[in-house]
Every structure is written in C-alpha cells, then in structure tokens.
Amino acid sequence: MIEYVTRQEFLILIAKMIAIFGGLMGALAYITLLERKLMAWVQMRPGPNRVGPFGLLQPIADGMKFMFKEDIIPNGADVAIYVMAPALSLIPACMSFAVIPFGPSLQITDLNVGLLFVFAATSISIYGIVLGGWASNSKYSLMSGLRASAQMISYELSLTLSVVGVLMIASTLSLQEIVTSQQGTWFGLVPRWNIFLQPVGFIIFLISAIAETNRLPFDLAEAEQELVAGWHTEYSSMKFAMFFLAEYANMVTASAIATILFFGGWGGPMFGPPVLQMVLPTVWFLMKVFGFILIFMILRATLPRIRYDQLMAFGWKFLLPLALANIVVTSLLVALL
Amino acid sequence: MIEALFFLFAAVALGAAINVLIQQHVLYSALSLIVMLAAVSGLFVLLEADLLAVIQIMVYTGAIMVLFVFVIMLLNVTTEEEQGVDRLRWPKFIGIPAGLFLLAMISSAVWRFRPAIEDTPSTVGTPAAIGASLFTDYLLGFEATSVLILIAIIGALVLAKRDL
Numbered sequence A: 001m002i003e004y005v006t007r008q009e010f011l012i013l014i015a016k017m018i019a020i021f022g023g024l025m026g027a028l029a030y031i032t033l034l035e036r037k038l039m040a041w042v043q044m045r046p047g048p049n050r051v052g053p054f055g056l057l058q059p060i061a062d063g064m065k066f067m068f069k070e071d072i073i074p075n076g077a078d079v080a081i082y083v084m085a086p087a088l089s090l091i092p093a094c095m096s097f098a099v100i101p102f103g104p105s106l107q108i109t110d111l112n113v114g115l116l117f118v119f120a121a122t123s124i125s126i127y128g129i130v131l132g133g134w135a136s137n138s139k140y141s142l143m144s145g146l147r148a149s150a151q152m153i154s155y156e157l158s159l160t161l162s163v164v165g166v167l168m169i170a171s172t173l174s175l176q177e178i179v180t181s182q183q184g185t186w187f188g189l190v191p192r193w194n195i196f197l198q199p200v201g202f203i204i205f206l207i208s209a210i211a212e213t214n215r216l217p218f219d220l221a222e223a224e225q226e227l228v229a230g231w232h233t234e235y236s237s238m239k240f241a242m243f244f245l246a247e248y249a250n251m252v253t254a255s256a257i258a259t260i261l262f263f264g265g266w267g268g269p270m271f272g273p274p275v276l277q278m279v280l281p282t283v284w285f286l287m288k289v290f291g292f293i294l295i296f297m298i299l300r301a302t303l304p305r306i307r308y309d310q311l312m313a314f315g316w317k318f319l320l321p322l323a324l325a326n327i328v329v330t331s332l333l334v335a336l337l
Numbered sequence B: 001m002i003e004a005l006f007f008l009f010a011a012v013a014l015g016a017a018i019n020v021l022i023q024q025h026v027l028y029s030a031l032s033l034i035v036m037l038a039a040v041s042g043l044f045v046l047l048e049a050d051l052l053a054v055i056q057i058m059v060y061t062g063a064i065m066v067l068f069v070f071v072i073m074l075l076n077v078t079t080e081e082e083q084g085v086d087r088l089r090w091p092k093f094i095g096i097p098a099g100l101f102l103l104a105m106i107s108s109a110v111w112r113f114r115p116a117i118e119d120t121p122s123t124v125g126t127p128a129a130i131g132a133s134l135f136t137d138y139l140l141g142f143e144a145t146s147v148l149i150l151i152a153i154i155g156a157l158v159l160a161k162r163d164l
Helices: A007-042 A058-068 A079-098 A114-124 A126-135 A139-162 A164-170 A175-180 A199-212 A237-262 A274-302 A308-336 B002-022 B026-046 B050-075 B091-112 B127-135 B139-160
Strands: none
Touching: A007 A058, A007 A079, A007 A237, A007 A274, A058 A237, A079 A114, A079 A126, A079 A237, A114 A126, A114 A139, A114 A175, A114 A237, A114 B050, A126 A139, A126 A237, A126 B026, A126 B050, A139 A164, A139 A199, A139 A308, A139 B050, A164 A175, A164 A199, A164 A308, A175 A237, A199 A237, A199 A274, A199 A308, A237 A274, B002 B026, B026 B050, B050 B127, B127 B139
C-alpha cells in the first residue's frame, strides 16, 4: 500500500519508530535480566545481584562487556557470510514490530496483510542461524544450523495453519482490525477474545511459536550437552550479542502476536480521565505480552529438552493434523452459524 | 520517489540475478537468488500488490530457498573447481540466442502495451479480491495446480520410500 504523507505525519511516523524501536531495545536488555533472575529463583539461587541494587545495572554491564570483548573470526570461516549472519538474524526479528499495534494509534503502519508480513519476517529470520552455523567452519555450528532449519520448516507449517481459524472469524489479515474485532464482552462479563472461540488453535500456536523461537523444550539447535552452544559457538563480542538479542526479540514478537490474535490485543477495561484513557490500551497490551514472556521463561526453567525424533514426530504427526482438523471444524462452524 | 525506488529494486534484482550465474560457489549463487527474489518482492509492493509481495517472501525466500540452502549445507557442496565440475561448452550457443529472443519478445510486448487511462481501483491487490477471483474466474487453474502439487507430493514419497 503506497500512501503519501504530509511532513507532520512523517515526523509523527519517525517519532513512533524511535519510541517503539528504542523501547524494544531497552526492554530486551531487561528481559535478559528478568530471565536470569527468574531462572535463578526457580532453582533457589539469588541470581545476578552484584551490579547495582538487585542487579538492576547488570544489562548495562553485559552490554559494555560485549562491546569491549575481542571479536574473533575463526580460521577457515567464510568471512563475508560469517559477518553477515548476526545481522540477518536481528533485522528480520525487529522488522515484525513495524506492524504490531501497541495501541489504537501506536502502530508504525497498519498493513492490510499485516499478519502475513510477520510470518514472512519469521520465515527469513532462519537464515541468520543457518548461515552463521555454516560459515563458522565448526561441526557443532553446522549440525546446529541443520537442526534449526529442519525444525523451523516443520513448525512453521503448524504455526501458519493454527491462525487460519482466527482469520476466518475476524475475516481480515490486518492486525489492527483483528484486535478491534475482539472488543466488547459476551453477556457483559466474558471478553470477546478469540481464545474462547479457538482454544485448540491457541495451544497449537503457542507450541509452534516456542519451537520457532528455538526455546526450551525445543532448543535442539543449541543443546549445550551435544552442540556446545549451537550456531553461535564460534561467535563472540557484539556478533554474539546480536544473535542473543534476536532470540529475545523473536520471543517478544511471538508473545505480541499471541496477545493480538487470541487475547484481544490492546483491549481492556477503560476508565478514568482522558489522559489515562490514552495510555491504558498500551498498558493492557504490554501487560498481556509480559504475561506470555513469563510463560516462555517459566517453561524454560521447568521443562526438560525433548529428543530430536520426538520433536519431528510431534510436529508432523500430531500438531499438523490437529491444525488441519481445527481449520475444518472452524470453517464448518463459521459456515453454519 | 516511486521511480527512484523502482530503479533501486530493479538494479538490485538484475545485479543479483547476474551474480547467481557468475558465482563459482553454489551457496553464494543461492544467496544471490534470495536477494533477487526479495528485490522482486519490493517491485510488487511498488505495484500495490502487497499480498503478492508478502507471499513471494514467505514461499520463495522463506521456504523454497531455505530448502535449497539446507541441501547445499547437508551435502557440503563446495566450489565447482574443487569438485572438478567440467562445464559443458555447447549449451551457451543455444542458451544465449534463446535468451535474447525471449528478451526481444517481452520488450516488444511491453513496448506495445498501453496502460488504461482510468485508474485501477485500489482494491485489486487485496487478499479478499485475489481470493474471490481465484475461486470464481480462475477456479479451474487453481484446482489443476492443486492436483499438480498432489502429484508432486506422491512422486516425492515414491522416490524417497521405494520399499514402502
């Protein structure tokens, strides 16, 4: 969609981009701290608590350390692809935020194919892992790249099919319109969220999203006991940090999409003076996303990793048929009701 | 602005397409092909065909090329020289004239094309419009394609599982 904007609209657009991108980068730094703290509490440890009060300055210390570490390129590595891979991982991870509605007007652009845009960005984010693994000239990295690509191709199918039910109910691909279609309540009590209409779709989406973001229990690509650290074994300094940030950015994207599709996006009770009403939708949205991020982290802290053949069998023989059945049943119900 | 973007995407697509042919390493050729497909997707956006642009990225860049790269990595294919590939000499005498002939056909068709004066409505490229025309005007082609894909799946199964 090509739109012509006035200078004022253009400046507002730039301001939104800076707010969303800057907020995202700051949030990612503190999500890493939260994860370390949460994992520590689950395992009865205090977690990082030396840098600043309660370890609150830890992300800044980590960032400084990443910047001043020596940047090593292994012998025999394919230098061009080795240098490119972290950027190929981080850029698609950040692209999705262009279409995510943080509030009724806090959205960079409302594409009429917004959801597909997010899936397209997800589908190219795999190149960073695959090429980084290949270019490192290390057998662990290469194995990890192969595992990651096979896993992501397998789970991308069920991820995409799991949202078709929601699309049939909302009959739009625009994320903003999907959110507005879920406003209001049933019987003045239950919010009109898609989770109540598409529980099976939501479960499939959540499982596939965890697999797509390469997190436990599906982190076969960076299984420490087998592959050292997977595709980023040979990476150091800011290149490693970019892979790290990309993983967390993907987690935030998955949480945001789950919120938008199944939990009413920025919808929530509105009250108070007009100023508060302007901020409230964004607050509701961020709270829901935060809840999903906590689920991701607690899953990582509690579940063991599954075996590779179990992963493949689960994706192809269980999730995919279930997603197809969900589509058939939903389309029948949509046609009949 | 749109003209500048068009020339940018077109230059990237052409350069990447040429790079696919001249690279010695198969993986570099595959990566150039990815860049080319992404640039063509940018051209689709300029034509206001958002759905087509996104589908191009999802299907070609995100799925088919990932499989290409996967196979290249799995077989650990290296450069043509290291494998001792001997390029055939004669196909270029057929290929280059045939390519030039195709180019001439396309450019003459584009040259004679006169765009309609009235603006096409902006709803042409939307998902709903494309879906509606797929299931009404182009239903036969759509169904035939799905049968073709089914045949390809069965063929792949038969080849992979000979003793099934």
